[in-house]
Amino acid sequence: MFRETFCLVMFLFKKILPVLHLLIRPFIKWFLHTFTRLCELQRICYGAKAGANRTKQVERSLTMSHNRRIQELIKDLNQHVEHCDDNEFIGFSGRAVGIVMREKCIKPHCHPDFPALFGQCVTQIWGYKRLMIAVEKLRSEPYDAANIVHERKLLELWNELMPDTPLETRITKQWQEIGFQGDDPKTDFRGMGMLGLENLLYFVKEYRDAARHVLSHSMHPRFGYTFAIVGINITSMAFRMVKEGSAKTQFFNICKTAPNVDHFHMFYSFLFYQFDSFWMESEPRNIMDFSTIYKNFEEWVLHALKNDDTVFNSNPLIEII
Incomplete structure (x- = not known):
């Protein structure tokens, strides 16, 4: 009986926790921004370890952003990543950096390291999406004995x-x-x-x-x-x-x-x-x-x-x- 009750409590906790996080996330962001004078993306780029730890957090932050321009940016990059050539893809990071710095009021002379750190994450995030597309293309190409x-x-x-x-x-x-x-x-x-x-x-x-x-x-x-x-x-x-x-x-x-x-x-x-x-x-x-x-x-x-x-x-x- 105790085990069943415990499992039920843990199940409910796992279901409720994400909802609670969504509810209190804006307050947490406001609190940290007020005391650090840095937006969430800056805190991640400056504080998280380079690699998966940083890039996953940046991707999550972008996905959960309520900023209309950032949402439009993500939608546009997602639409173009499948058909863009290498030169167009190179421009993804610069475009994303420009929009985010403008929307978050990040001054280049005060935060000279941010563009490179954030830009690298953008390249990795949408590079991974390009990889998924390329791998799927190979998987969907049937072996042809006449080829x-x-x-x-x-x-x-x-x-x-x-x-x-x-x-x-x-x-x-x-x-x-x-x-x-x-x-x-x-x-x-x-x-x-x-x-x-x-x-x-x-x-x-x-x-x-x-x-x-x-x-x-x-x-x-x-x-x-x-x-x-x-x-x-x-x-x-x-x-x-x-x-x-x-x-x-x-x-x-x-x-x-x-x-x-x-x-x-x-x-x-x-x-x-x-x-x-x-x-x-x-x-x-x-x-x-x-x-x-x-x-x-x-x-x-x-x-x-x-x-x-x-x-x-x-x-x-x-x-x-």
């Missing part, structure tokens, strides 16, 4: 992983040696499209020794698994984390400017390498344990990403073996 570029990349994947074993024909059971399900890998890319292939290819080219190390584990007589299929599942995990926003911690910490697709590939490579270690340490009974181990690994990653100081470093992959 010579797609075919060339698939054959390159084989050659990188199996340099001493020529592929006999395009459609062959040999593909199963690197973890595809059947004779033709194109069917395995249906869920993640070209993103799945691009991730695998980046991993095996940029971290060749680490990738071959993982491939050798996938061929273990007791704990083996399907290398390519697991790799595509890791693509799905990385894509989900980016889309839901949990991966912001990683990208805001490793990128001082806007993250790009290569940063996503590096994030994927880290996840695949770490999943392999996680899998081997779990000593699965058979491949039927995959769902449980995959879920446990994802929960471990998500828990780590809740800490704003978390950085998944890919350097160990370069040094492997």
Whole structure:
């Protein structure tokens, strides 16, 4: 009875707390502004640690702003980020800095550091949105066997992983040696499209020794698994984390400017390498344990990403073996 009551109280507390925060937030902002003579964005830029901690707070502050011009700015940047070119994107930060300084009455000669600090956060925030769009574009591009570029990349994947074993024909059971399900890998890319292939290819080219190390584990007589299929599942995990926003911690910490697709590939490579270690340490009974181990690994990653100081470093992959 006590446990049920306690759970009910905690549930209600979690529901009520955000509402209370919204109600008292204007008073807190007024109080801090009165005594510090700084607006919320200034306090964040000057006081928060650079990286995820600062940029997440800036993004939250902008999102919750009631200032009409700032709301219009956010709406306009969100509308243009999908179709802007690199030169137009560079102008995002300058435009945002100008509007915020004008609306918040921030004098440049009194606060010379603010434009650079705030501008960097703007670049990271909308750079992440550009990354989401670029990754989604790759995911939605289906593998096309009639596309010579797609075919060339698939054959390159084989050659990188199996340099001493020529592929006999395009459609062959040999593909199963690197973890595809059947004779033709194109069917395995249906869920993640070209993103799945691009991730695998980046991993095996940029971290060749680490990738071959993982491939050798996938061929273990007791704990083996399907290398390519697991790799595509890791693509799905990385894509989900980016889309839901949990991966912001990683990208805001490793990128001082806007993250790009290569940063996503590096994030994927880290996840695949770490999943392999996680899998081997779990000593699965058979491949039927995959769902449980995959879920446990994802929960471990998500828990780590809740800490704003978390950085998944890919350097160990370069040094492997």
